[in-house]
Amino acid sequence: MTGPTVLVVGAGPAGLTAARELGSAGIGPVLVVDRERAAGGVPRHCDHNGFGLQDLRRSLTGPAYARLLARRAGASGASIRLSTTVTDVADDGSVTLAGPAGIDVVRPRAVLLATGARERPRSARLVPGDRPAGVFTTGQLQQWVLLRHLPVGRRAVVVGAEHVAYSAVLTLRHAGVATVTMVTEWPRHQTVAAFAVASRVGLRVPLRTSSRVAGLHGHGRLGAVDVEDLLTGHVERIAADTVVFTGDWVPEHELARRAGLTVERTTLAPRTDGWGRTSRPGLLAAGNLVHPGETAGLAALGGRAAGRRLAVELRSGRELPGAQGLAVTVARPLASAVPSIVDPADPPPRLLLRPATFTGRRLVVARQGGREVGRHGLRHAVPNRAMGVPGAVVGRADPDGGPIELSLV
């Protein structure tokens, strides 16, 4: 078959936004594939407002945002093929697609991976105990309640205290499930104060800080959750038929790794520059695949940047480049920076930083060979939340110099 010029894998915010840029650029056919039966990715099952603020400058519910992005991608000329999974990315760049209409092998000029991220399930967190029903991740719970209207339970423990954990509390409430406690290993919540106060005061959900889930009990159905106070070692057994493991995002990186892309040790995401280019020319990555756990809007902005630049490069007719620039490293208390390859002469729109701990330090300083090349003040530094820094913070580095180190002072 005459395949697409660009194949986008994943019809979430990043993939659909990239497809819109590419579809309207006149570079040839653009095909978006997604394994699900509907386009939109995770926002499809997030029934609350606030989607679109960063990329569209308006606030929509998740499902409305998902529909809008899909409609816009389609209107740009990109086609979207659903219920379609990538079963192979070969060394020669050909990609095998499987769906209800059959199996296709396509060989696009470029492939953009926008496969998103998932929450680590109970097993990957090594929580011991029985294996009863009633154990969820937020994504699973949301689909359970909002897409499939399945019954959940009565009493839940929510593990985590970042944005998505509060979203889980709301979904549980919608399903008639009382959240009896939230549990976080951190000394404080990691969301905005409004969510935390609304949950604690409005919904009367206590938050156990410096605590962790030490075990699950129940044959058939969950009966109780052991919660350990990390400061005292005291373990309390809490009766619950439902537990939701939230956050702890891991990139959906199987295709990226099978394709041999260089992967970051910290985030396990493929290493990219500011334009989604990776260690393998012609194979790009954007969205929560490269910065797991960020908002849909940030994923969409990453898709937009990658899509726009890719369109320009395809139109130029030149060979597509891989990631270009200097390595970016971080010093604690910073945990990660995305992208981790930057070209000072062509700085990325933004760098997304995550701290490893709560810290009072609010000033990001970029240094090259010990010499300060830029700085930027932050409003907050909270684990499990991104801090956006303008790409210009590295703009004064020497493009021919050594790596750039980011630190908090």
Place this chain on the structure above:
Amino acid sequence: MAPPVLAEVDVAVVGAGVVGCAVARHLTLAGATVAVLDRAADVGDGTSKANTAVLHTGFDTEPGSLESRLVSHGHDLLASYAAAAGIAVERTGALLVAWDDEQEAALPALAAKAAANGYGAARPVDAAEVRAAEPHLGPDARGGLVVPGEWVIDPWSVTLAFALEAVGAGARLLLSKPVDRVATGEAGHELGVPGGVVRARWLVNAAGLGADRLDALLGHHDFTVRPRRGQLIVFDELARRLVNRILLPVPTTRTKGVLVSPTTWGNVLLGPTAEDLDDRTDTASTAAGIAGLLAAGRRILPALVEEEVTAVYAGLRAATEHRDYQIRVHADERYVTVGGIRSTGLTSAMAVAEHVAGLLDGAGAVWDGPVRRSVVPSMPPLGASQVRPLQDPVRIAADPAYGTPLCHCEQVSRGEVRDACHGPVAAADLGGVRRRTRAMNGRCQGFYCGAEVVALVATETGTDPGTLTRVPG
């Protein structure tokens, strides 16, 4: 009022694990009428489901033991059967690795033991060869012993295939039927189960963890089951590249030790622990167990523990106070016990069935029915080395449901999950769907597909989703 007679058969087999199903299959083909009973709602839902999935040669069994003979013979029988049924087997071979001087010194004796067990292909190798064979091994690895005949197999499909073939040949499968009473008389046995009785001329006890209790109902105390818990960690398929063979430790008397093994599904297994318990239902994993396995894994294959964990689970082996299998016939009572079948039971099951049939024959059992030709069922291709429906254009063209992805991580189509809900040995719950299709067994554990799978299974089985997920109240 007399309780209804649910079945009246030549042989009642109690226990629908891999051994019970193999015995039922064998006797049905030999012309017996057979009923298989289990307390669980599915076949293979006890010890058989938490197996390490190794097709053993028996090289390290006790020479001269019944286990040695039945494992060795069972290996060949099962390898042929799996090939005919399309059950995934990977001929990985095993590498037994010595990690210190003492273990290295034990290797020649192990090679001699293999020979004494009639297995001549085991071969000692030095440290350089070990490293060349398995480049990701930890730095402490010394010499080793190559055992080419140790393979990995899809354990769940084996039990299912035996059950399917038995039922196809006329056996009755009576699930959710715990036996709480046995009356033995001139005519044979009457087994009391919920909702009625089963009458059988002969009784085969393949009740695994419950074998001694059933034995006691008949007044025997041949052995005591001592559940030995084995916790296992399954690593993501991306770890598969780290290991070529089954990596075995130097065994002790109590356990084969912690192994690292590829699985036919394409992921990597680390385990098991060996903990003697009193509680026959305690299949919980523990913090200490997990920590111990990770420490062992870090020594064996350091890069393994950097990969994502897909699942942690535990199974109970039906160990007894005896080291060998406990298979006994009580001819005057028309009763055979098949006890103490430890972790090698998957491999030996078909040979155990043959052995049991021989004991019954020797005890004077005769079957009136015709000897039936084996019609081996075609099992769904679940192995990483097989062509799965989502990779099969012919199947997709015939039925687009086989081309509609459902479980993304394990690449399972809607058609496969639908199929698992139907047929003579259909899945009764979500665990049964997992074992028949791999759905929800992957790295996301249902993040993507959980709700879709539950909705589909509820529709296909006509079960309320709340019942399926055991929502209280």
